[in-house]
């Protein structure tokens with residue numbers, strides 16, 4: 708069981724719908740949270756919301772190849788890290804025949820290369836009892852038409868997380884692959900390309916965040932898409 712009271716957690720993509728809800732839920736569980744995001748104003752606003760629970764605040768573009776060690780160095784200057792959450796992500800819709808190379812490049816950079824680089828930098832720094840949580844998605848389990856490239860990045864991340872979980876088990880570092888179903892964050896309205904399909908009402912970001920924080924506190928290794936109603 709990971710003790711969150713007094714822990715220090717870095718959340719990357721903290722300014723997004725899920726990143727914000729997870730940052731607040733972690734703070735509510737007693738953790739100090741270092742928030743990292745692309746937009747300086749949003750980062751400041753979130754840190755102000757977190758008040759005393761805000762540890763560090765940093766601007767980051769996860770498509771920069773050297774972003775991860777620099778981010779971890781800065782966070783560790785505040786206090787040793789207990790855990791890292793990667794909640795940055797982008798989506799795109801449309802048939803594969805319409806997929807532009809730069810959209811594919813962004814999807815892979817933000818959804819797959821980013822969390823792998825962050826995990827690679829964090830793996831040797833996190834303590835025994837530490838954790839890494841990565842936001843994959845339900846489409847890793849059920850890839851969807853008109854979301855093929857997005858689905859591929861999420862399936863890739865889930866595969867990475869499963870391998871990493873076995874690798875870090877001996878160091879007693881927990882890897883949590885989080886695969887939420889559709890959640891009302893507005894992500895689909897910010898698609899890099901294409902038009903989203905009609906979607907039924909999704910979960911609230913707070914529902915997903917509470918489940919993630921419970922998984923961190925308990926000994927849960929994966930959060931399958933079906934585990935969010937538990």
Ligand SMILES: NC(=O)c1ccc[n+]([C@@H]2O[C@H](COP(=O)([O-])OP(=O)(O)OC[C@H]3O[C@@H](n4cnc5c(N)ncnc54)[C@H](OP(=O)(O)O)[C@@H]3O)[C@@H](O)[C@H]2O)c1
Nearest residue numbers: 720722723724725745768769795796842844889890892894
């Ligand atoms: N919402 C859903 O239905 C759903 C379901 C399953 C899984 N997920 C996954 O959950 C994660 C979070 O999604 P969300 O719904 O919270 O989306 P969101 O509200 O759009 O948040 C995405 C976050 O990623 C950040 N980001 C994007 N590109 C970046 C870059 N190059 N460098 C740094 N940060 C970058 C955004 O920063 P800015 O604020 O600066 O744009 C934002 O903070 C994603 O990986 C998504 O695939 C979402």
